Amino acid sequence: MNVKIFDTPEVQDFLKTVAGFDQKGGSERGKKITHRILSDLYRTIDDFDITAEEYWSAVSLLNALGQASQFGLLSPGLGFDHYMDMRMDAADQEAKRTGGTPRTIEGPLYVAGAPEFESFARMDDDPDLDGETMWLHGQVRDTTGNPVPGAKIEIWHCNSKGGYSFFDKSQSPYNLRRTIIADAEGRYHALSVIPSGYGVPEGAPTDQILKMLGRHGERPAHIHYFVSAPGLQHLTTQINLAGDKYTYDDFAFATREELVVEGKRVEEHVEAKQHGADGPVTEVVFDIELSPTEKDELQNRHKRPRAMESESQESQLAGTATV
């Protein structure tokens, strides 16, 4: 079969009907976007002569992806999260909002409501026998170099096995997730464990799609941050630990040169010991610079369904992602 029907009036009229163009109700924007996406997909079917077998296997794969709550995992793998960042970077540049620590993707594994501490937090609630102790700290400053006392820093990362609490039910609910309020000098400190990299579950729908593309589903060891303070632009970012096999080969495209940080082994770290470290630590330093903004919407993270952000979310997420 090698027919070409996309450009016929019959198909073009059909697309308009499907997208509800002849109906009064619904959303105009929704209709236009749906019409564009459907047109692109119909054309793809025509151009590549997609067979019934191929089409229905794709439907089945999407069902499996939804059942595993993995759309949020495939999304960074297909570069959408990074593409949204590229658009926000471009918008910042156009509005002359320059400087500051670069943003990078949030990813699908944030959980709202982590325990909050001032200046210092111990993050590991669960023992991690293979884990190296991490002493993580830094200073939040504005782009003129002034410290930002009281800045709110949310940090989350996985354990030495690559598992994130909440999604990995073997961990305590907020293990390795904390909110730290910066001290009078804008500084924050955390005692935790060095995270390992993350790998998309073998054989899962996301993995099947990446394999079809000849790609892997690995992320380097990384630590997620939300950083905010009044009058400054909210920052969503991550640090990527140097020396990981995947630091520059991240399936989620989140690595940025300015965000690669080298951990330093310290045998006797006085300050870490004062905060409960009982042996050598790997010290990770990450200073953060925030740009000024008067716009409320830029001072807060963008809206997005997030685990534990509201009651309805909790129940929606009852079938937690298999990530």
Ligand code: MBD
């Ligand atoms: C992660 O830990 C992550 O940060 C992203 C973006 C995707 C999968 C797992």
Ligand code: FE
């Ligand atoms: Fe992550």
